[in-house]
Amino acid sequence: MSQNPQKPRKRVSAAQREKIRRRRRRRLALTIVCLLIVLVVIVWAIRALTHQFSNSGTDAGNGSAQQVSSVITQTEKKKKTVYEPASVSLIAVGDNLIHNTLLKDASNGDGTYDFIPFYEEIKPYVEAADIAFINQESPLGTGEPSGYPSFNTPQACGEALIDTGFDVICHANNHAMDSGSDAVYDTLDFWDSHADDDVIRIGIARDAKDRAEIRYVERNGMKIGFLAYTYGLNGYSLPDNNPDLVSLIDKDTIAKEMAAVKKKCDAVVVVMHWGEEYQDVENEEQEELAEFLTENGATLIIGGHPHVCQPCDWVESENGNRAFCIYSTGNFISAQDKSATMVEAMLQVTLTRKTDGTVVVENPGVMPLVCYFNSGWRGYRVIPMDDYTESLSNSHALSGRVDMSVSHLHSIAENAFGNYLIEKTIPTTYDTAYAKAHGEVAVDSDSADENEEST
Numbered sequence: 001m002s003q004n005p006q007k008p009r010k011r012v013s014a015a016q017r018e019k020i021r022r023r024r025r026r027r028l029a030l031t032i033v034c035l036l037i038v039l040v041v042i043v044w045a046i047r048a049l050t051h052q053f054s055n056s057g058t059d060a061g062n063g064s065a066q067q068v069s070s071v072i073t074q075t076e077k078k079k080k081t082v083y084e085p086a087s088v089s090l091i092a093v094g095d096n097l098i099h100n101t102l103l104k105d106a107s108n109g110d111g112t113y114d115f116i117p118f119y120e121e122i123k124p125y126v127e128a129a130d131i132a133f134i135n136q137e138s139p140l141g142t143g144e145p146s147g148y149p150s151f152n153t154p155q156a157c158g159e160a161l162i163d164t165g166f167d168v169i170c171h172a173n174n175h176a177m178d179s180g181s182d183a184v185y186d187t188l189d190f191w192d193s194h195a196d197d198d199v200i201r202i203g204i205a206r207d208a209k210d211r212a213e214i215r216y217v218e219r220n221g222m223k224i225g226f227l228a229y230t231y232g233l234n235g236y237s238l239p240d241n242n243p244d245l246v247s248l249i250d251k252d253t254i255a256k257e258m259a260a261v262k263k264k265c266d267a268v269v270v271v272m273h274w275g276e277e278y279q280d281v282e283n284e285e286q287e288e289l290a291e292f293l294t295e296n297g298a299t300l301i302i303g304g305h306p307h308v309c310q311p312c313d314w315v316e317s318e319n320g321n322r323a324f325c326i327y328s329t330g331n332f333i334s335a336q337d338k339s340a341t342m343v344e345a346m347l348q349v350t351l352t353r354k355t356d357g358t359v360v361v362e363n364p365g366v367m368p369l370v371c372y373f374n375s376g377w378r379g380y381r382v383i384p385m386d387d388y389t390e391s392l393s394n395s396h397a398l399s400g401r402v403d404m405s406v407s408h409l410h411s412i413a414e415n416a417f418g419n420y421l422i423e424k425t426i427p428t429t430y431d432t433a434y435a436k437a438h439g440e441v442a443v444d445s446d447s448a449d450e451n452e453e454s455t
Contacts, residue, residue, distance in 0.1 A: 083357040088130040088219045089427040090269075092302045092347040093369070094329035095137040095173070098157060100147035101335045101377040106156070113145075115160035118333055122369065122382045125346065127165035127440045129427040130219040133226075134161060134332060135170045135271070135304050140190050141183030147335075152179040155190050162197050165440060167217055172203025172228035173273045173305065176246045177236035184245055198438070202271065203228030203247050211244040214264045220431040222353055225265030227257055230273035231305070249274070251292060258296045267299040267351055267359035275306045275328060280340065280416060282310050282327035290315045294323040299359050300349060301325035308340040309416040312347065312366060324349065324361040333371050333382050339402045343412045344369040344382070348427055365422035368413035373397050384424035385413060 098106075098115075106113040119126070126132045136158070138151030146152045161169060171187060184204055191201035198217075205211035216225040229249045238245050247253075249272070261268045270293050275286050282290075286303065293301050295317035303310065303326055310328035329345040336342075346369055350362040368385035370392075377397050388406055396404045413421060429435050 081357070082355050083353055084221060085353060085355055086220045086222050087350050087352045087362075087430045088222050088224065089128075089430055090131040090133070090224070090300070090347075090349050090351055091126065091129040091427055092133040092326070092329060093126075093135075093332045094304050094344055095135050095307065095331045095334065096157070096161070097137040097307075097331055097334035097336075098147065098151065098153045099335035101373075102333065102380055103145050103147055103154075105373075105378050105380050106154075113154045113156040115154075115157045116163055118380050119160060119164040119382060121387070122346075122384070123164045125367070125384070125424075125426055128429050128435075129165075129348070130429060130431045130434070131168065131217050131224060132164075132166045133168040133170070133269075133271070133302060134166045135173060135273070135329075136161070137173050138175050139171070139177075139179050139183040139187045141179045141186045143179060143183060143186075146179070150178040151175050152183055155186075158190050158194075162194060162199055167199055168226055169199060169201050170203050170228045170271050170273075171201060172230040172247045172271065174230055174232055174234045176204065176230065177233045177238070181239050181242070181245060200226065202226045203230065205244045205247070207242055208244050211247070212260070214261055216261070216265050219434055222267070222351065222359070223265040224351060225261035225268050226271065227254070227261060227268065228271035228273075229254060249289070254293070255296050258293075258298065262297050266353055266357070268297055269300045269302065270298045271302045271304070273305045274303055275310065277306050278308055278338070278340070279306055280308050280310060280412075286327055290323070290325045290327070291317050294321045294325075295319050297321060298323045299351065300361055302329065302347065303327045304329055307331050307334070307336060308338075309343055309345050309368075309413065311416055311418070312345075312364065312420055322360075324364050326366070331371060332369075333380060335373070335377065335380075337398060337401065339398070339404060339408060340412055342371045342396075342398065342404065343385070343409050343416075344371060345413075345417070348422065348425065350428070350430075364420060365425070366413075366417040366420050367422050367424055368410075368417070370409060375399075385409060386424040 106115045108114055138153040140155045140158050141152045143152055145154050169191060176184060188204060188206055191199060200215045200217060202215055214225060216223045229247045231249055233246060258268055272289065276283060290301055294315045301323055306328045307330060309330040312326035315323050315325045326347050329347060331341055331344050334341060346367040348367055349364045351359055352362050353359045369382055370385050370388045371382055372392055373380045374395055375397050390406055393399060393404050393406055398404050
């Protein structure tokens, strides 16, 4: 069987091929135009429906539109919030520990007391700071005054602290309950009666409601919040009807209270009564707690209790937070009998708020102090170490018992604080308006510049 012969392909000329290409291009262009028209119609329809919905006047529609508008506005505000840069100076000193010989020295012989002379030489440094902190190591009860081992200090001592210029008074320490609950309530009454003096007390509370109140100092447009805790109470127990009378160290409680303070304040300062007595370095528990406080947002950590100075340095937590911590400021005034207990710290820092609202510690430094009293265990006073001379060394009550030489006390301070040691320095007063209104020392701009250079 023969096969049909295959028809030869019809050859297409170059002109025809070009004609076909032009036809395809026209079709493609037409298709694109049609798609664009359809897209425009769809967009127009959506906008028309949206406009109709937004103007429909229904309660549900208006509510939704308002909610969306509110969310957008709040988001925009949050993005655009710019804080006013500001700074405040803060100083912190250690334990105001009123032993029996200090009571005798302050006594007027008629049942009254005058503690003001104890602090006269350190007063200019305290007054100049925007915020000044001290740990009052004993209760200010109205009962019989007493020293070690169960302290009860006349309220005239509180008056002297106010006169010196202290703004924040801590009572969260192991001697808080030495004279019982009544003495703590006396202490609360005393400080609350001086609320007009802009002094806040921390670490003790009348009840849970009082403890929940955020305690802060406002200077130069900045709110600095304070919290305080102690490791224990020398074996005394808190009353069953008020477990909040003295704040004890408890991580869960601390985290909650720090979160509450952070909501209301620009920065949180936490005061810790911790560590081991007479040890010149911090222990692992202090370091772990310092990291915990930093992780939870502390800006500054002030430690006390060991009665001697311990180092200070930056603490960084795993979540990236950073705080400055002094593990122990040592004593402020006392009648203890070791060289190291006579060397004290005045921590000086600047708290600065940036435009994004964060507050950082700047220019941290420690001005060393000395507690002096003469051979008769009288004439108690706190002085800058730079003013401690060989003459004072020779007349110090502890001279001959322990090494009270100028060089030895300097070495103690250097071992504790190293590069953070500073010469005697009047802190910069940033809130000059407050200082003038309250009759405190206000440093002029030239002096402020010099102070910043020295720190």
